[in-house]
Amino acid sequence: MSVKDHSDDITTSHGDVESMLRDSIWAQNLDSVTLDHVRSQITEREVGPGEYVCHQGYPADHWIGVIQGLVKLSVLSPEGKAITLTGVNAGGWFGEGSLLKDEPRRYDGIAVGQTRVALMPRTTFTWLLDNSIAFNRFLLRQLNERLGLFISMVSFDRMLRPEARVARCLATLFNSYLYPNGSLSLKVSQEDVAQLCGMSRQRANQALRELEANGLLKVEYGRINIQDLEALRDYGE
Structure with a gap:
């Protein structure tokens, strides 16, 4: 319903x-x-x-x-x-x-x-x-944080390679002011990540594998655990 x-x-x-x-x-x-x-x-x-x-x-x-x-x-x-x-x-x-x-x-x-x-x-x-x-x-x-989030999303959508886009997109979901729950775990599928980042599932999966290999996150079945949030925010710079 x-x-x-x-x-x-x-x-x-x-x-x-x-x-x-x-x-x-x-x-x-x-x-x-x-x-x-x-x-x-x-x-x-x-x-x-x-x-x-x-x-x-x-x-x-x-x-x-x-x-x-x-x-x-x-x-x-x-x-x-x-x-x-x-x-x-x-x-x-x-x-x-x-x-x-x-x-x-x-x-x-x-x-x-x-x-x-x-x-x-x-x-x-x-x-x-x-x-x-x-x-x-x-x-x-909150409105200012949201505006900053959308400005950053437009910029990294246009300027960053896919791995950095996925990293920055995931990092926005852990903004401590917008989402003050303190958890560094996200219950999502890789298909969900692809949709959130605006790319194909195959490309998102490749990006997640690279980010995992670099120790920024850990991909589990139906869940992503963030290992290094600051590095995820800065990935690609």
């Missing part, structure tokens, strides 16, 4: 939402009364592999956090080809742009593997904007 940006069939669970809020930079800066109010409004949803977290063109009714798993953000080309823009790793929140501009989603959000998401209603997001200076500061920094 797909997750659409409507709250009429959302089931609520607790546990993991609390853990995510403890790690979320914006939540750490809220006073206890404000945080309790916000937590009471957030719901949680399980999303299966390949299912939609949000749909391009649908109303943006929630700010979305990734509790566990990975969400890829993608669009369709005029020819109907899916183009992956980026991935949102566990600990990250996305969709604030559509909420701030009050416009429909500009991309599809699709779960990569079993994923759990947190959904903050638009009304709660707007309430935070109106009542929390700390939250506004966080959003400014």
Whole structure:
């Protein structure tokens, strides 16, 4: 079942939402009364592999956090080809742009593997904007980090060889501000990596083998473990 940006069939669970809020930079800066109010409004949803977290063109009714798993953000080309823009790793929140501009989603959000998401209603997001200076500061920094991420992706897509493109693409999924979960492990297939990096599976596999041979990461079945994040960020320079 797909997750659409409507709250009429959302089931609520607790546990993991609390853990995510403890790690979320914006939540750490809220006073206890404000945080309790916000937590009471957030719901949680399980999303299966390949299912939609949000749909391009649908109303943006929630700010979305990734509790566990990975969400890829993608669009369709005029020819109907899916183009992956980026991935949102566990600990990250996305969709604030559509909420701030009050416009429909500009991309599809699709779960990569079993994923759990947190959904903050638009009304709660707007309430935070109106009542929390700390939250506004966080959003400014998050938008700046996101802009820097996309600028770097465009530059290394045009200038770097495939091995460096894969290295930099993977490194963006471990931005400590955007995804403050602390894990250096990514539960993805090599096909997922190819889609995230915008290349063929064969080319992505070759790149991963080179990066593994250089001690930057370790490829396991359905998982990639990062061994040297700083080297991965600088690979190809």
